[in-house]
Amino acid sequence: MPDIKGEQIVKYIRQIKAPNKKNTSSIPVRMNIILGVILVLFAMLVGQLAYLQIAYGGRFEAEVQKSDQKIVSTNVPRGVMYDSKGRILVGNQPNNAITYTKGISVSTSKIKEISDALSQYIDLSDEDPTKRDLADYYLGDPKNLAKMTNRVPRSKRYNADGDAEANSVVYPLIVEEVEQQNIKFTKRQKTAAMIFKKISGAYQLSTIYLKNKDLTDDELAKVGEHLDSLPGVGIGTDWSRSYPNGNSMRSIIGSVSSEKAGLPEDNLSYYLTQGYSRNDRVGTSYLEKEYESILKGSKTLSQVEVSANNEVEDNKVTYAGAKGSSLTLTIDxxxxxxxxxxxxxxxxxxxxxxxxxxxxxxxxxxxxxxxxxxxxxxxxxxxxxxxxxxxxxxxxxxxxxxxxxxxxxxxxxxxxxxxxxxxxxxxxxxxxxxxxxxxxxxxxxxxxxxxxxxxxxxxxxxxxxxxxxxxxxxxxxxxxxxxxxxxxxxxxxxxxxxxxxxxxxxxxxxxxxxxxxxxxxxxxxxxxxxxxxxxxxxxxxxxxxxxxxxxxxxxxxxxxxxxxxxxxxxxxxxxxxxxxxxxxxxxxxxxxxxxxxxxxxxxxxxxxxxxxxxxxxxxxxxxxxxxxxxxxxxxxxxxxxxxxxxxxxxxxxxxxxxxxxxxxxxxxxxxxxxxxxxxxxxxxxxxxxxxxxxxxxxxxxxxxxxxxx
CATH class of the missing domain: 3.40.710.10 (DD-peptidase/beta-lactamase superfamily)
Known part of the structure; x- marks a missing residue:
């Protein structure tokens, strides 16, 4: 009797296992099918990529390297003022200038690189950089930035939750660390710091003057020789107001803002809607202000080519602009x-x-x-x-x-x-x-x-x-x-x-x-x-x-x-x-x-x-x-x-x-x-x-x- 029961139990177990074995064996089959499809699709993708690389690779590479073209405007000489007998009361003094046209998303390290290079050819010793200017310049080097960042206590760089603080919070602390080091800067580095400041403050695709006063022939020649290695840097002409009669009538004639001062804050929105740039010079008082729209002229338009790495490669004048109209006054x-x-x-x-x-x-x-x-x-x-x-x-x-x-x-x-x-x-x-x-x-x-x-x-x-x-x-x-x-x-x-x-x-x-x-x-x-x-x-x-x-x-x-x-x-x-x-x-x-x-x-x-x-x-x-x-x-x-x-x-x-x-x-x-x-x-x-x-x-x-x- 015991033997019979044992055979029955074994037989029963086999009957139970049989369908499970069948189901289990079907899983690898479906997986194999899916993997096969994936392999086929991947092979097709690789083939397509190979085809594109062989057939169109040159064209795509040219597209990547192709420069973008943008239009940049620059100012022209303001209109002259004459007295009733045709004598010049207010004129324009042309000055040779070193210019810079800022590209798109130029990195801080690139700005420092340009500043260091240009400081070898021009001198800005008549302009004194502040401690903050020198610190910004110093931190333009990524290595210096990393070193000084590490000097700031972690508790000040991260909040209680372990999240990094905003750059606006941390950067001033980094600047303080630089200032505390009392780093000695050379004359050339101070010039580089001023250049760094000017370029950093420029707007994208705007042209600024890096040096427009007392530019020597030697400086002009040296910069001209190295323009190929100074992306965005150029040689141009700036204009400043001249007064042949000295201070006579100056309070009537009025004044013009500097490039640094730019547009007056109280009328900023108005000037921007009129096509001005933020660093444009405008008449700020009296006749210069009253007749601004007439004296300003129409800007020079240049076609700027920006490379794939957002650097200005070329700058060609497409419209020379027109100098401002002149005023003849009733006064002798x-x-x-x-x-x-x-x-x-x-x-x-x-x-x-x-x-x-x-x-x-x-x-x-x-x-x-x-x-x-x-x-x-x-x-x-x-x-x-x-x-x-x-x-x-x-x-x-x-x-x-x-x-x-x-x-x-x-x-x-x-x-x-x-x-x-x-x-x-x-x-x-x-x-x-x-x-x-x-x-x-x-x-x-x-x-x-x-x-x-x-x-x-x-x-x-x-x-x-x-x-x-x-x-x-x-x-x-x-x-x-x-x-x-x-x-x-x-x-x-x-x-x-x-x-x-x-x-x-x-x-x-x-x-x-x-x-x-x-x-x-x-x-x-x-x-x-x-x-x-x-x-x-x-x-x-x-x-x-x-x-x-x-x-x-x-x-x-x-x-x-x-x-x-x-x-x-x-x-x-x-x-x-x-x-x-x-x-x-x-x-x-x-x-x-x-x-x-x-x-x-x-x-x-x-x-x-x-x-x-x-x-x-x-x-x-x-x-x-x-x-x-x-x-x-x-x-x-x-x-x-x-x-x-x-x-x-x-x-x-x-x-x-x-x-x-x-x-x-x-x-x-x-x-x-x-x-x-x-x-x-x-x-x-x-x-x-x-x-x-x-x-x-x-x-x-x-x-x-x-x-x-």
């Missing part, structure tokens, strides 16, 4: 120099006389009264703290002063235009104004000197009383001496609207940036009541503040018969011929009247006669009779304003020192005006009896007619 440089010399000389005399303790300086402008063209513009800015003076011709358009009696011609005009007075009836009592709890408001001469005055006589003796009496009637004020005065709320508006007809208190629109409109005094007190006494002060020029260019426009309006002409400095825009002298004009500034005074000829003659009497009248109180000998004859109006010196370092001073401001406006010839002049000496010592304003005016007129008549 000879007359301008005379005006500057006169203003400086007279102001020095004022300093010598001890009258400039609180003075702001002195300013003057001469204009063509018929067209608005600026003939000369000069300024001296004085610092009362240091007693130093600097050129400040721009103060003519951006500094405001209370000018005094020079504006009385506009007051008389307002009285005539409003019908308050007429050419046939313009006599008013010369009676001072008495207001409650207020000092008497009168003229400079003693009370009672005149019982009454006509308008021309009032201008001749510069009567404050006449202007106040006229204003009371003009604005229809209710006045009882020593009791009260009442004026309509529109009194200030009436006077200021009249002054604005002549350009007083408004921007003239001159073609220079930075002009201001003047300073307007308060019209109402804290309770909303009109400041009646200040209305009277405004009538004779002792309240609102104006610029000197506004005075020039005002007196020109009177001189030419009533046309408020827009002042301008640029006469023509043109293109220089190859001889550098001929100027092809394609734009010309035409005289532009901004408005006109609606007076009749008889009304105008009242003011004209008054201005003539100021110089040529017979009244002993005439204010400019000392100028009567000038030929041809001039007509004018002087001014003396009460002013105060406000110390910017002591704004809380409730009793600032009292000063006076001397001013002058005039034109010549008196019968047929062609030149108008405005002068101001603000904040001179109170009690000054000198006539610095007249001294400057005399020279401005006499020098003009010496030059042109």
């Amino acid at each position: 440089s000879k007359y301008q120099k005379m005006a500057e010399d006169t203003l400086t000389r007279v102001y020095r005399q004022a300093q010598s006389d001890g009258t400039t303790q609180y003075s702001d300086g002195a300013y003057a402008v001469a204009m063509n009264s018929q067209t608005g063209a600026i003939l000369a513009i000069a300024g001296v800015k004085h610092n009362p703290k240091t007693n130093k003076t600097v050129d400040d011709a721009l103060g003519v358009i951006n500094r405001s002063f209370v000018m005094g009696s020079v504006v009385k011609g506009a007051t008389v005009a307002g009285g005539l235009l409003s019908g308050t007075i007429t050419p046939a009836n313009n006599t008013l009592p010369d009676t001072p104004i008495y207001l409650p709890a207020t000092p008497v408001k009168k003229s400079v001469y003693p009370v009672g000197t005149f019982g009454s005055l006509t308008a021309p006589s009032a201008l001749e003796v510069s009567s404050n009383i006449y202007m106040m009496q006229l204003t009371l009637r003009w604005v229809k004020a209710n006045y009882v001496p020593n009791k009260y005065i009442a004026m309509p709320s529109t009194a200030f508006e009436t006077l200021r609207k009249n002054f604005a007809q002549f350009g007083l208190g408004q921007k003239t629109g001159i073609d220079l940036p930075g002009e201001v409109g003047g300073i307007t005094g308060r019209s109402f007190d804290e309770n909303g009541n009109v400041l009646t006494g200040s209305v009277l002060d405004l009538s004779y020029g002792n309240y609102d503040a104006y610029t000197v260019i506004q005075l020039g426009q005002y007196v020109s309006t009177i001189a030419n018969g009533g046309y408020k002409m827009k002042p301008y400095l640029v006469k023509t825009i043109g293109e220089n011929a190859n001889d550098g002298k001929t100027n092809y004009v394609y734009a010309r500034t035409n005289p532009k009247p901004q408005s006109s005074i609606p007076w009749s000829e008889s009304q105008y003659n009242v003011i004209k006669q008054g201005f003539y009497n100021v110089v040529h009248g017979s009244n002993g109180w005439g204010t400019a009779h000392s100028l009567a000998d000038i030929k041809p004859e001039i007509a004018a109006k002087t001014g003396t304003a009460q002013s105060f010196y406000y110390d910017p370092d002591n704004p809380g001073n409730v009793t600032p020192p009292e000063t006076i401001t001397l001013s002058f406006v005039g034109y010549a010839p008196a019968n047929k005006p062609e030149i108008a002049v405005a002068v101001v000496f603000p904040n001179l010592a109170s009690g000054n009896t000198q006539h610095y304003n007249l001294d400057v005016a005399r020279d401005l007129f006499t020098n003009y007619f010496k030059l042109y008549k």
